[in-house]
Amino acid sequence: MDISAPFAPLSATLSTVLGPFLSLDDLRDGQMHLAALFVAPNGIVVSPVVIDGFEVAPEILADFDHVTLWRCRFRRPATQPSTYRWEGQIFGLAGCPEGAMRIAYVSCNGEEHGDLSRDGAERNAMWARLVDDHDAAPFSLLLHGGDQVYADEVTLGHELSEDWPDSLPRDPSRADLDSLRHHLREGFLERYLSILAGPEYAAIAARVPSLMQWDDHDICDGWGSLRRSRTYSPVGQLLFQVAREVALLFQHGCNDDDLPRRFADKKALHLGWQIDAPGLRLLAPDLRSERSRREVMGDGGWQMMQDAAGAPSGGRTLVMSSVPLLGPRLSVLEALMVAIPSMQKYEDDLRDQWQSRAHRGSWQRMLRLMRQIAEVEDQEVTVLSGEIHLATRAEMALSDDKTLHQLVASGISHRAPPGAWARILDALARLGDSPLPGHPIRIRHIPGQPRRYVNQRNYLVLENDAGAWSASWALEDSGRSPELPI
Structure with missing residues (x-):
């Protein structure tokens, strides 16, 4: 055979x-x-x-x-x-x-x-x-x-x-x-x-x-x-x-x-996990094991995130989201692709994203959980994402004094896509989106970069100096970006 x-x-x-x-x-x-x-x-x-x-x-x-x-x-x-x-x-x-x-x-x-x-x-x-x-x-x-x-x-x-x-x-x-x-x-x-x-x-x-x-x-x-x-x-x-x-x-x-x-589920029906370090909590929900065309996670994955949101953890919570949680209005691109027969083969790629029309409810639910985590007085939350083969960052205001930062680093060995794709995403980012009323999402520039999306291979460095966290990107051609306080 x-x-x-x-x-x-x-x-x-x-x-x-x-x-x-x-x-x-x-x-x-x-x-x-x-x-x-x-x-x-x-x-x-x-x-x-x-x-x-x-x-x-x-x-x-x-x-x-x-x-x-x-x-x-x-x-x-x-x-x-x-x-x-x-x-x-x-x-x-x-x-x-x-x-x-x-x-x-x-x-x-x-x-x-x-x-x-x-x-x-x-x-x-x-x-x-x-x-x-x-x-x-x-x-x-x-x-x-x-x-x-x-x-x-x-x-x-x-x-x-x-x-x-x-x-x-x-x-x-x-x-x-x-x-x-x-x-x-x-x-x-x-x-x-x-x-x-x-x-x-x-x-x-x-x-x-x-x-x-x-x-x-x-x-x-x-x-x-x-x-x-x-x-x-x-x-x-x-x-x-x-x-x-x-x-x-x-x-x-x-x-x-x-x-x-x-691991949150001892039967491993989903592979989400949590690590608690001094002053730091790492949360990695599994966005694949229970995924369907209509749901990003199943009951087990959502229960893990709800439990985490209901358990205060002083310091910083880093949430790993394998696909970006904060992103541009991809539903516009998704609608265009569905309408053009030659582009329909890319429908699955867009349905992978939180921003897909099919996942709007799941996206809002996860964003509300991020807001709930950050409601604790001494707790900050940051999202780490990859998947798009570009480097970028985004912000969503959670309250008057707290911001949800998303840091995207992708990929470590995957060669960068054409600059045209980065420009398309940049144009979409200008439209903005507010899946949670009163909490607009903004795609921001990496320090030192002229565009919001950087098409270079890259990885991310996070540093904690006496409780103050910062991030910088190692970019293949541009070198290390200036540090970004988060």
Whole structure:
């Protein structure tokens, strides 16, 4: 049933262990609870991690045709620098000290077509810059805001999914679906391995714990905004199941049986999570697992956000929204595309957005929750977003003295779209929008930039200096933007 694969399998040629790649399981009791992921050729046992002279042995997390995933869980101090050792190398950790944290935010780590064959130095140029940034002033955390991999081509090479989502088999056999599961699983593996094998990414991921939120390309382009006949078909459901399994493995260092405590739903029907650090709360709702053409989140995701809004948390709340929460009036563009037959193929891309006409009620509901979070006297809220392959920012007044800032950084390796697209969005931004009466949204310029949308590869840096937060963008051509107080 397998057709020739569209890429050379890296897993079959791997000869050394890849890792460690850190993720933050939780932060509690003064400790960072960490998971270190390793990828080893089958048959090779991964060496233990050494903590203060004590060895912690990794355990097998998952098996693939040619490689085995191993994971080691351990703890390090939360509020001060520390180290761990693996195979004789010492890795330093900045910790999460209150009033002195430095956080990097990235998104869109790949491209829709041909990502596996790109030149590594070109592809990972901004990752190399991020490593230099860390060497100059260490980061406490690395936030990934969606599209950690671009799996759009993973369906190619198998008879059942070759024409996804345009044409699907009506009644595939169990044997054919099992064959497809294997094909997809190995295909997702290759895409994650291509990221982990990059020396630029590996250099930062071993020293800065990651926290990840997935988006559509981690599954397939437009997941949740496609027609129900596609997503609820046997092939569509299998594609989601495999994407979810591998995302848990590579993005969170876990599987269904041992989810970190930060996950809101212990059954993982949605993958939303929360981290509470000194003076900082991180909220990452899952905008994909429960998404439909009419709803951005399901009951579980909304319950997580309502619980967070009803639980005061002093300091700063950073809300990760994989698609921008504050944006221009895309419903105008959406109406034009529906009216023009040649443009209707882009309808799913616009339906992905909070600003879609189909999601107006959900958008207003989320904005009201942001307002509720900020009602607490000593609480500020900021939204971090990616997805659009451009850098920008936006504001919405919440009260006389509080503003909802949105900071958009996208993408870390996805090449920038044409300048014409940035100009179209800039023109739409001039129209303004007020989904909540009395709270107009304004798209603002990044400091030092002539346009509201910057079409350069980029990442975001957040810094806390004695409780005062600021943001700056690392832009591929323009360099670092001036700091923006938030």
